[in-house]
Amino acid sequence: MTLYHWVVCLCLIPLVLSEIPSDWAPRVAAGDMLYSPTEPSDVRLMASVGNGYIATTVSSDTQYVGGVYNGLSSLTPSHRARIPATLAIATPQTSITATALDLERAIYYRRSQGTMSGDVFKVEQRWYAHRLHHHLLVHEIEVDATECQSDLNLALSSSPGSNSSDINFGVVQQADQYTLVSGSTLQREEPSSSLVQVAYATTVIPDSLFVPKAKASTFFFITATVTSIDGDDNIPITERAKNEWSTATAAAPELMDSHITEWAKLWSSRIMVSDNLALAQAISSIYYILSSIRDDWNYGVSPGGLASNGYNGHMFWDQETWMYPTFALFYPAIGRGMLHYRFDRIQGAELKAAGYNRGYNGTMFPWESAFTGEEVCPTSAPTGQLEQHISGDIAFAIQQFYRLSGDKAWLREQGFPMLMGIATFWASRVAQDGDYYVIDGVIPPDEYAVNVNNSVYTNVVAKISFDAAKSAALILGETTPTEWDAIASKLKIPFDDTLQVHLEYDGYKGDLIKQADVILLGYPLMYPMSPTIRKNDLVYYSARTDIKNGPAMTFGMSAVAWLELGEPEMATDEFVRSYANIQQPFNVWTETPNGGTVNFITGAGGFLQGLWAGYGGVRILENEITLNPILPQNVTSVRYDGLSYLGNRIRLEFSENDIQVSLMEGGQSTQKIGITDSSGVHPITESPTVVPRGPASIHLL
Numbered sequence: 294m295t296l297y298h299w300v301v302c303l304c305l306i307p308l309v310l311s312e313i314p315s316d317w318a319p320r321v322a323a324g325d326m327l328y329s330p331t332e333p334s335d336v337r338l339m340a341s342v343g344n345g346y347i348a349t350t351v352s353s354d355t356q357y358v359g360g361v362y363n364g365l366s367s368l369t370p371s372h373r374a375r376i377p378a379t380l381a382i383a384t385p386q387t388s389i390t391a392t393a394l395d396l397e398r399a400i401y402y403r404r405s406q407g408t409m410s411g412d413v414f415k416v417e418q419r420w421y422a423h424r425l426h427h428h429l430l431v432h433e434i435e436v437d438a439t440e441c442q443s444d445l446n447l448a449l450s451s452s453p454g455s456n457s458s459d460i461n462f463g464v465v466q467q468a469d470q471y472t473l474v475s476g477s478t479l480q481r482e483e484p485s486s487s488l489v490q491v492a493y494a495t496t497v498i499p500d501s502l503f504v505p506k507a508k509a510s511t512f513f514f515i516t517a518t519v520t521s522i523d524g525d526d527n528i529p530i531t532e533r534a535k536n537e538w539s540t541a542t543a544a545a546p547e548l549m550d551s552h553i554t555e556w557a558k559l560w561s562s563r564i565m566v567s568d569n570l571a572l573a574q575a576i577s578s579i580y581y582i583l584s585s586i587r588d589d590w591n592y593g594v595s596p597g598g599l600a601s602n603g604y605n606g607h608m609f610w611d612q613e614t615w616m617y618p619t620f621a622l623f624y625p626a627i628g629r630g631m632l633h634y635r636f637d638r639i640q641g642a643e644l645k646a647a648g649y650n651r652g653y654n655g656t657m658f659p660w661e662s663a664f665t666g667e668e669v670c671p672t673s674a675p676t677g678q679l680e681q682h683i684s685g686d687i688a689f690a691i692q693q694f695y696r697l698s699g700d701k702a703w704l705r706e707q708g709f710p711m712l713m714g715i716a717t718f719w720a721s722r723v724a725q726d727g728d729y730y731v732i733d734g735v736i737p738p739d740e741y742a743v744n745v746n747n748s749v750y751t752n753v754v755a756k757i758s759f760d761a762a763k764s765a766a767l768i769l770g771e772t773t774p775t776e777w778d779a780i781a782s783k784l785k786i787p788f789d790d791t792l793q794v795h796l797e798y799d800g801y802k803g804d805l806i807k808q809a810d811v812i813l814l815g816y817p818l819m820y821p822m823s824p825t826i827r828k829n830d831l832v833y834y835s836a837r838t839d840i841k842n843g844p845a846m847t848f849g850m851s852a853v854a855w856l857e858l859g860e861p862e863m864a865t866d867e868f869v870r871s872y873a874n875i876q877q878p879f880n881v882w883t884e885t886p887n888g889g890t891v892n893f894i895t896g897a898g899g900f901l902q903g904l905w906a907g908y909g910g911v912r913i914l915e916n917e918i919t920l921n922p923i924l925p926q927n928v929t930s931v932r933y934d935g936l937s938y939l940g941n942r943i944r945l946e947f948s949e950n951d952i953q954v955s956l957m958e959g960g961q962s963t964q965k966i967g968i969t970d971s972s973g974v975h976p977i978t979e980s981p982t983v984v985p986r987g988p989a990s991i992h993l994l
Contacts, residue, residue: 314391314404324573325397329878332392332403337891340394340401340879341600342420345587346427347518348599350892351401351420354378354454356430359585359599360522360592361489362606362663363459363478367677371482371669373606374459379495379516380432381452384416394879396577397560398553399424399584412441414504423548424555427587428537431548432514438504445504460491465531471496471538475531482665489664490521492530494538513545523590559583561957562623562935562942564904569927575872576904577880578897582616585894588626593634593662596884596895603890607661607669608634610683610738613690615846616898618817621694622905622913625937629703632694635687636707638666639714642684646718649678655717658684675743679736681722685754688715689818692761696913699939701768709765716762716777719755729785737798738813739806741839745798750810752784753820764915794829795822805839809847816853816906819914828858844884845874846899853907856923865926868907872900905933909947910988917992922947938991941966943977947986954991955981967994 313321313328320326332352333339341350349356357373364371387405394401403418415437423429438445456462462476475492495516504510517537519530541548564579566572585599596611597603612631621628635642639656645668646657659668660680670677691708723730732755737748759773759781766773787796795811811834814820815827822830831854838847849871855864874883874896884893905911908931910921918938924931924947932946940960946953954968956979967976970989975982977991 317391317393320395320397321393322570324570324577325395327394327396327574327577327879329392331389333876333878338876338879338881340881341581341584341598341892342399342401342422342430343584343599344399344422344424344427345583345585345599346523346590347422347430348584349378349380349420349422349430350600351403352381352383352452354381354452355602356518357599357602357606358491358518358520359590360664361478361491361520362482363480364482364605364669365480366483366667367661367669367672369480370605370671371607371663372459373602374478374489374491375457375602376460376491376493376518377453377455377457377462378451379453379493380420380430380514381454382418382432382434382498382514383450383452384418384434384447385450386448387416392878394580396580397556399556399580400549400552407447409441409445410443412438412443412445414438414441414445414447416447419549421549421552422584423541423552424559425551426537426541426548427590428517428519428534429541429548430516430518431541431545431552433511433549434502434514435509435511436502436504437509439507439509441504441506444506447502447504449498449501451498462491465492466535469497470542471535473531473535475534482663482669483667486665487521490530491518492520492534493518494534496538496542511546513542513548515541515545515548517541559624562937563933564623564901565932565934566925566928567930569925572872572925572928574880575875575900578872578875578882578894579619579901581880581882581892582620582894582897583624586620586627586630588624588630591630591633591637592664593631594894596893597890598892598894601890601892603892605661605663605669607663609661610680610686611895611898613683613686614817615895615902617690618693619898619901619905621690621697622911622937623933623935625694625698628694629698632687632691632707632711635666636711638662639711641666641668642714646721652721653718654721655719656684656711656714657681657718657722658687658715676736676740679734679744680740681732681735682737682748682751682754684715684718685751685758688712688758688761689754692757692764693913695765695768696915697918697938704765705769709762709769709771712758712762712765713773715758716773719758720774720777720780723755723780723784726785728783730780730783731785737810738808739797739810741805741807742798742801745800747785747787747799748810749787749795749797750813750818752786753814753818756781756784757818792829792833793826794833795826797834803837806834806837806843807839808843809838809850810834812850812854815857816850816912817902819912824858827854831855831858841887842885844889844893844899845871845882845896848873849899849903849907852903856907856910861923864907868903868925871903872896904931909933909945917990919988919990920945920952921988922952922986924949939964939966939993941977943991944981950986951983952986952989953981953983955979965994966991 387407593608642656852868942958
């Protein structure tokens with residue numbers, strides 16, 4: 294199976310295929326594996342393995358569990374609690390000959406070779422975080438001594454790192470085959486929250502492995518980790534960890550198969566491109582996001598992913614604005630889980646609103662959120678108090694999810710309460726200034742601008758919040774306060790009549806900006822404006838953006854804007870720059886070209902939107918999905934599998950001349966969906982419907 298690349302131009306492959314192990318070469322050529330003859334000297338650029346519950350960077354001294362934090366709110370501050378690595382195993386008698394990250398199967402491979410008593414032996418190590426049995430980290434060591442004339446004793450070493458300063462681990466039981474360890478975090482996030490108990494059972498790592506001469510053997514090392522925030526409270530976590538380990542160890546030879554099967558289900562939704570391997574491999578960035586989140590563990594996704602403590606493992610607007618849109622469209626269960634994370638923490642948002650003693654009401658979502666949902670932004674940073682647009686970002690995400698899912702029960706139970714709380718906050722936050730309502734004293738997405746008035750982005754997402762709440766109320770037969778209509782219609786939108794551009798904020802004079810801000814009004818927010826003003830905004834702010842130190846999402850959004858304006862030549866360079874922060878050999882993202890947060894999956898999220906919202910032209914509207922596809926440079930066709938709309942899973946493929954759309958899986962609705970283009974309305978069925986490439990919309994028939 295080919296995940297990202299079904300027609301390969303071998304001249305684009307940066308490695309000579311003859312240098313790659315023969316059993317890997319076809320899959321490397323297809324974009325399913327990332328190969329390297331060596332491992333990066335900077336362990337931060339190593340591949341990571343994760344399943345959304347637990348994750349680790351291979352060869353690092355650390356692993357993390359989603360939702361497990363240590364530190365007192367914004368003071369220490371709260372941060373992911375470090376668990377010492379249990380499977381950082383090396384074979385010091387060997388030299389590395391080949392490594393690969395298998396994107397399709399979510400397995401990291403290290404191959405090495407050694408000589409003992411004149412005999413050559415080979416070793417393959419495999420690391421993975423089991424996707425189905427999510428408590429498990431697995432390491433397999435296959436030793437090939439078939440060419441050895443003597444028995445082999447292969448030395449092992451492990452690098453667990455120092456003791457955790459976050460969890461007071463102690464050995465509960467030391468057995469011949471496993472070690473059982475347990476402890477609790479040292480600091481509560483808030484005085485009212487609980488310490489988290491963590492326990493793991495892990496296979497004892499011997500000093501050496503014995504392999505008889507002329508034989509090959511595989512050895513399994515398994516860690517089962519559980520916490521007090523998951524599972525059965527009636528069973529002690531130490532017993533659960535031991536039981537998980539015992540069950541997995543007994544079934545060790547079958548673990549990989551079930552892991553691969555589970556990942557295959559995820560990859561049934563994907564984006565594929567033809568004839569551009571570099572782009573196909575960049576699309577693999579979604580692997581790192583998928584490794585950091587799952588639909589049954591609603592603890593959010595942070596800018597540095599689950600294998601990293603970047604940004605302390607906290608959730609920001611990065612989740613809803615940059616990563617969530619791709620998941621809402623292609624992985625709706627995971628997208629729903631991201632919003633569920635917010636819903637479960639409404640109380641923390643309410644406490645933040647009330648905590649300012651300024652008459653704020655409703656739900657004011659924190660700029661940085663961790664376990665409790667209260668503000669955990671370090672007090673040294675002004676963003677925790679002033680970067681308030683995140684509440685509007687969440688409202689917009691809720692609106693988009695309902696438009697895609699049509700799930701009225703979810704809207705009533707979760708979406709509408711959040712929308713009402715957010716709109717209530719904005720109503721208490723605004724002030725009347727003459728004919729306008731204003732929002733003073735904020736930080737916009739451009740974080741170089743601190744304590745400014747009337748951020749145009751902030752005011753637009755506040756307006757969207759009111760409109761989304763009213764729309765949801767009409768759907769559910771509810772009402773919203775009439776004064777919200779007046780606020781929404783009269784929120785100040787700063788604009789320069791001479792330059793014909795939206796001003797980033799009141800009094801903006803052309804200062805350097807950190808990242809995409811005003812240009813986000815056109816996409817993702819779809820704020821109404823003429824093409825002339827859209828282009829003016831793009832040109833004006835592109836010239837004032839910190840290209841060297843800003844994050845890559847800016848370039849993806851610039852590409853979307855140029856494509857929306859019908860200027861693909863201008864979009865090409867911006868789009869390529871949107872994934873220039875990928876670091877070889879394992880496509881690990883960095884926040885900026887020169888560094889910043891490593892495993893910066895926010896950047897991956899922005900790039901992916903550049904692909905489907907930019908080149909696909911996809912927009913999620915009230916009663917339809919519109920599209921206007923154009924091919925990226927050096928690509929002859931693009932295919933979206935598993936695009937989700939109203940419970941239907943759709944396959945959409947476009948080439949130079951046409952669009953083909955078919956139904957992969959039908960929803961529960963008795964209503965059917967269709968596609969409308971210049972030639973008319975066509976039902977979408979299991980058989981491909983072919984229409985000329987150009988503007989089209991998918992909708993209920």
